[in-house]
Amino acid sequence: MAAGGPARVSHSVCMVSDFFYPNMGGVESHVYQLSQCLIERGHKVLVVTHAYGRRKGVRYLTSGLKVYYLPLKVMYNQSTATTLFHSLPLLRDIFVRERVTVVHAHSSFSAMAHDALFHAKTMGLRTVFTDHSLFGFADVSSVLTNKLLTVSLCDTNHIICVSYTSKENTVLRAALDPRIVSVIPNAVDPTDFTPDPSKRDDGTITIVVVSRLVYRKGIDLLSGIIPELCQKYPELHFLVGGEGPKRIVLEEVRERYQLHDRVRLLGALEHQDVRNVLVQGHIFLNTSLTEAFCMAIVEAASCGLQVVSTKVGGIPEVLPENLIILCEPSVKSLCDGLEKAIAQLRSGTLPSPETVHNKVKTFYTWRNVAERTEKVYDRVANEVVLPMDERLDRLMSHCGPVTGYIFALFAVLNFLFLAFLRWMTPDSIIDVAIDATGPKGAWTKQCFGGKKGGVKEELPSS
Known part of the structure; x- marks a missing residue:
């Protein structure tokens, strides 16, 4: 007892x-x-x-x-x-x-x-x-x-x-x-997913994706988003963690558009390494086609990232509107959502990572x-x-x-x-x-x- x-x-x-x-x-x-x-x-x-x-x-x-x-x-x-x-x-x-x-x-x-x-x-x-x-x-x-x-x-x-x-x-x-x-x-255990206070602004904007690279996670949508936004925003980088059969699609996009220095594919991640990947980014992107809950967006928000996600399944229930930008599961809608997040990041209107973390840690506890x-x-x-x-x-x-x-x-x-x-x-x-x-x-x-x-x-x- x-x-x-x-x-x-x-x-x-x-x-x-x-x-x-x-x-x-x-x-x-x-x-x-x-x-x-x-x-x-x-x-x-x-x-x-x-x-x-x-x-x-x-x-x-x-x-x-x-x-x-x-x-x-x-x-x-x-x-x-x-x-x-x-x-x-x-x-x-x-x-x-x-x-x-x-x-x-x-x-x-x-x-x-x-x-x-x-x-x-x-x-x-x-x-x-x-x-x-x-x-x-x-x-x-x-x-x-x-x-x-x-x-x-x-x-x-x-x-x-x-x-x-x-x-x-x-x-x-x-x-x-x-x-x-x-x-x-x-x-989510908030002690495992905290912002990095030593993070410095080097002028780049990093979009993080942590997901199994399978069809259900919308990797085909991601393959359309990457070249479109990289062409429009020279300071934009993508950091992708995860493994699966759709990895070859992302490798083909990176090769076709010569984006080796701006798209990093990290492969499979141990759970204790996810936080260290998340804190390297500014925006978290989820392209899932179906989700009952989606733990990944809670972990990303707990690390202080602005979340952009497809509006499918139970995802609209997970975070309040001011912490997530919801989009239709299409390349155009997700690009529009990411551009909105980039504009907020540039203008400095996003809340600080510490403020976001302190909010999220009160939402869900084991x-x-x-x-x-x-x-x-x-x-x-x-x-x-x-x-x-x-x-x-x-x-x-x-x-x-x-x-x-x-x-x-x-x-x-x-x-x-x-x-x-x-x-x-x-x-x-x-x-x-x-x-x-x-x-x-x-x-x-x-x-x-x-x-x-x-x-x-x-x-x-x-």
């Missing part, structure tokens, strides 16, 4: 997602920061993800956060392949060993997250899902993903979205009751996110877990005559497989894992009786 805090129920939470450190991104950062703040509030938290290269087995991060890197095969874009049943023995063993009470899955793109929800419901555990993305309704990929989401969430206890736009999108895609969907935004997530856990802890017959009825009535019956069959097979595993290895003979989370030194005392040493703490950047 947090020292001096009010009495509260302590939960044993298992965060599950294919996306976690050492991979970098918004979901990875969200899972890590939320876990740390929940541990600070007195809860037991562990993370389950797939193996990354040689990183397999169990690792411990800051505050004793235990991470299980499972040896599951990656299929596409860091998401595991799934047959639905192959992950049950591993996940069941973890849930029992760690005495998990709440399974919290993250990201619609994560196959492991959907597997964990399915197995947790079969085991009678409470389930929570956080959706970090927006999807369409027309293309084949969206239709299939939305159908999977409908199946996965129809009997999930509670769903969290990171913006009101995201909530509306998820409710429509998965045909959910809005009353079981909450909005809890992302956050402790607030953890408090609100804790209320969701308290709510689902008091809910009744659906028995198997009601769960089958929910699947068949909610998911359509074909999909519903198919997944109802899967649920029955999953239940029988679980019964077989419990017969082979009863829950009672599975060793209970030592709780590694909690106040500093507590997990060392548990493991080694107060002796010095213990498991080496491994930071996300390692």
Whole structure:
């Protein structure tokens, strides 16, 4: 229990997602920061993800956060392949060993997250899902993903979205009751993203882009913006951090217009290096075609940069109007927005970076996110877990005559497989894992009786 805090129920939470450190991104950062703040509030938290290269087995991060890197095969874009049943023995063993009470899955793109929800419901555990993305309704990929989401969430206890736009999108895609969907935004650690007080004006204007270089992030728009503005403003430079298949497009633009000295492509960035890149610029540009929240613009604003962004998804909800210039997702509109920011910068009408930072650091904090997530856990802890017959009825009535019956069959097979595993290895003979989370030194005392040493703490950047 947090020292001096009010009495509260302590939960044993298992965060599950294919996306976690050492991979970098918004979901990875969200899972890590939320876990740390929940541990600070007195809860037991562990993370389950797939193996990354040689990183397999169990690792411990800051505050004793235990991470299980499972040896599951990656299929596409860091998401595991799934047959639905192959992950049950591993996940069941973890849930029992760690005495998990709440399974919290993250990201619609994560196959492991959907597997964990399915197995947790079969085991009678409470389930929570956080959706970090927006999807369409027309293309084949969206239709299939939305159908999977409908199946996965129809009997999930509670769903969290990171913006009101995201909530509306998820409710429509998965045909959910809005009353079981909450909005809890992302956050930023303001101590990690501060302005550089030693920065000097050398007469140049630097536009910073930090993003995965993929189609969804609007890199094709960026490739049209760069030559147009560089021709118009000789003092303008672009600093681009990130990696992806669209990098070749930016390299071609740089080569065609001979902009090697004005467009720097930094490649993939470690999260701890992002701040050092941001503070080199004056304006932050986001060209995303779809976003549920967009952590990058909050981090940039926290570093004191003027933000110019596309007006898509949940982005208009993130920052107040005086801290962001919103544009349509087109080259012309974004160029107009950037020119407006350049004019403000030249005239000195923009607020100082320190003023912007002091405003932004009050908007989103991980402790607030953890408090609100804790209320969701308290709510689902008091809910009744659906028995198997009601769960089958929910699947068949909610998911359509074909999909519903198919997944109802899967649920029955999953239940029988679980019964077989419990017969082979009863829950009672599975060793209970030592709780590694909690106040500093507590997990060392548990493991080694107060002796010095213990498991080496491994930071996300390692």
